[in-house]
Amino acid sequence: MRSKxxxxxxxxxxxxxxxxxxxxxxxxxxxxxxxxxxxxxTIDRYSASTQIETRKQEAIHFEEYYxxxxxxxxxxAQDPTxxxxxxxxxxxxxxxxxxxxxxRMTFFTKDDSGNRMDxxxxxxxxxYSHRTDYVDDQNKKxxxxxxxxxxxxxxxxxxxxxxxxxxxxxxxPYEEYNAxxxxxxxxxxxxxxP
Numbered sequence: 050m051r052s053k054x055x056x057x058x059x060x061x062x063x064x065x066x067x068x069x070x071x072x073x074x075x076x077x078x079x080x081x082x083x084x085x086x087x088x089x090x091t092i093d094r095y096s097a098s099t100q101i102e103t104r105k106q107e108a109i110h111f112e113e114y115y116x117x118x119x120x121x122x123x124x125x126a127q128d129p130t131x132x133x134x135x136x137x138x139x140x141x142x143x144x145x146x147x148x149x150x151x152x153r154m155t156f157f158t159k160d161d162s163g164n165r166m167d168x169x170x171x172x173x174x175x176x177y178s179h180r181t182d183y184v185d186d187q188n189k190k191x192x193x194x195x196x197x198x199x200x201x202x203x204x205x206x207x208x209x210x211x212x213x214x215x216x217x218x219x220x221x222p223y224e225e226y227n228a229x230x231x232x233x234x235x236x237x238x239x240x241x242x243p
Contacts, residue, residue, distance in 0.1 A: 104173055108199055111171035112207050114156055118143045119193050119211050122239040125219045131236035138165060141241040147177055150232035152200060175200040178225035181213070191219060200228075 065073075119125065128144065130136040138144075138159035146155045153172050160166035176198035181191050192210050199205040213219055226235050 104199060105205065107171050108197070108205065108207055111154065111156075111169055112197070112209065114169050115145070115195070115197075116209060116211055118145075118156065118239045118241075119195075120214060121241055122219065123214060123242060124238070124240040125193070125221060126238055126240075128236045128238045132234055138163065139238070139240070143168065143239040143241070145237040145239065147174065147226055147235045149226065149228040149234065152228045154197070171197075173200045174198070175228045176225065178223065179221055180223035181219055181221045193219065193221065 122143075128136070131144075131146070140159060143156055143158045146157065147153075148155070151172075152174050153170060154174050154177065155170040156168040157165050158168060174197060177196070179193060179195040181193050191213050193213055194210045195208070197207040199207075
């Protein structure tokens with residue numbers, strides 16, 4: 050009785066042929082290959098955008114420290130002794146080192162035991178410039194304008210003008226330091242006390 054019901058319902062016991070299975074497998078292989086390519090390109094784009102965003106955050110934090118130290122400094126000057134045997138870390142001083150060979154800027158200072166302590170670093174810097182301008186000779190106010198250019202696909206620029214500490218004796222001529230033209234290290238001392 051059951052076999053009659055199956056025949057009436059149109060149930061067919063015939064399975065797939067080998068050709069049909071091969072065609073289905075080929076279609077699935079092509080679809081999965083296309084999907085893998087799309088997923089791989091999406092992961093690459095996500096990775097690149099994450100790396101750029103991380104570097105931007107690093108640059109923003111670095112810029113905050115730069116502004117903080119520049120505003121508090123009584124003197125900012127290039128330290129010509131850096132890299133020589135006569136360089137010594139001074140108390141109440143933050144140093145800005147532009148390592149052009151590695152395209153990296155680092156603020157460091159002297160820790161309690163007298164050793165170098167890195168405060169913050171920023172990588173992929175290809176260009177740095179600064180200059181000071183007097184705003185008010187009578188009150189000895191001046192400003193520091195700087196520009197930091199990152200090496201990435203957008204060549205992000207971080208430019209700011211800071212009103213410096215009242216009475217600070219900071220005079221910096223316009224100077225630019227390009228990692229593409231020189232590999233020398235340049236060090237600036239931000240002295241916090243008069």
